Amino acid sequence: MIGIGHKTGSCTPGPRRASAIIPLTEAAFLARFDEESLAARWAAELREQAWAGVVDVVAAYRDVAVFADPETVNLDALKRELAQLQAPERGDTLGRTHEIPVLYDGPDLVETAQLLGLEPREVVSLHGAAPYRVFALGFLPGFPYAGWLRAPLAGLPRREPPRTRVPAGSVAIAGRQTGIYPARSPGGWRILGRTPLVIADLATAYFPIAPGDQLRFVPIDVQEYEARRHERL
Template identity: 35%
Template sequence: MNYSYFQVSEQSLEVEFPEQINVEENELIQDIARQLIDQKAIGVTGIIPAYHTLTVNYDFDLTSYQDLVDQIDEIILNANQDKKTGRSIIELPVCYNLEYGPDLQDVANYGKVSVEELIKLHTGTDYFIYMMGFLPGFAYMGSVPKQIAMPRLKVPRKVIAAGSVGVAGAQTGMYPVDSPGGWRLLGRTPIKLYDPSNPVLKYHSGDYVRFKAVDETEFKKIQVEDQKGDYQLKIIQEGGENNG
């Protein structure tokens, strides 16, 4: 796989792969990041994986640009792309309606499908989490079926409710907190995605998310259970299944 190195600053380097949204490429980026963390790489002070790049911050008193390049080259050389990595699939309930998803009909019109068909299309794919960013807990995931990959709004909304689920071109994601945003909203999850008092996320880069359609009665039931701490997300592991 082709890749290049760039010195971003005197204490930061970037590994750049071909500019594309590609699961295999991003899994390699996630693997490099994970191995640098697991190996407690000397001098590394921060690791930022993105769609097709990996930024590594380091202390030049403890390591050097070339030492890190050599270490990353070795990880890439030894990477086994065919090896299963035990990814988790997190099943996330979503209520798709015009109250929670004001763009539901517009996206259906864009895809020349009914709202019911749109929901089946959106829930019929397991979405890979390429990177986290923008907000704590905001997962950039793909890829949305081309038929419903409607571009984001030209004028972003000033406020989007926490839990809102939307699409922006080939990407899909959930707003973990109230926020401005320009994604096309399809529905909302009753799950509290981010709690600043307990910022442990239920999903991470490299995981998959599977949306499950629920009606409003079930939405409210799950919301109450989640607020009490009684609701458990369904988590499917490669080779098995468990609830977490």
């Protein structure tokens, strides 16, 4: 067995600073944090400041990748500046809250309820009960990974084998997380329902949801689903 461990101490951790800044590639750094919302706020602050030579800032859970253009930036100086960067106080940039209308008629709703020993309506009310924090966008452009699901909704594994076609707008859960498919794709998450809204559009670079934002799921009926189809979030 090969033991691996994380080195820390490459910068002075301070309040609302990264706990470590380590190389991701020779021209990108990974800033690590102790919790998700601090990572999201720090990433938002870095984007806001729009440093010259920083070409992308990607937040996922407790890590933030900072991609730099080695033609225009001194990488050692950048690392030092990243180590000093402080996220704003909690509350300054808590992220937006998005209301996601959901028609809970998903193909996995009944089976999910059975596996959890619940009624389908209990699954619906549990899923909509609390807002979820967005930790990352990935898998598909604009797919939000959000959580955490609370017991007794949490803990179900993905479907095996995954579906070859999950429709755009599907609202689904897996493990401790919930997400929304922005486009049709293969996928293994358990589909509880569907939103009529367009939550991301690659062609027009429309990505209204960002890590650090919150999602609140609101049950709707078929009439409202039809009426709001293709509306943008």
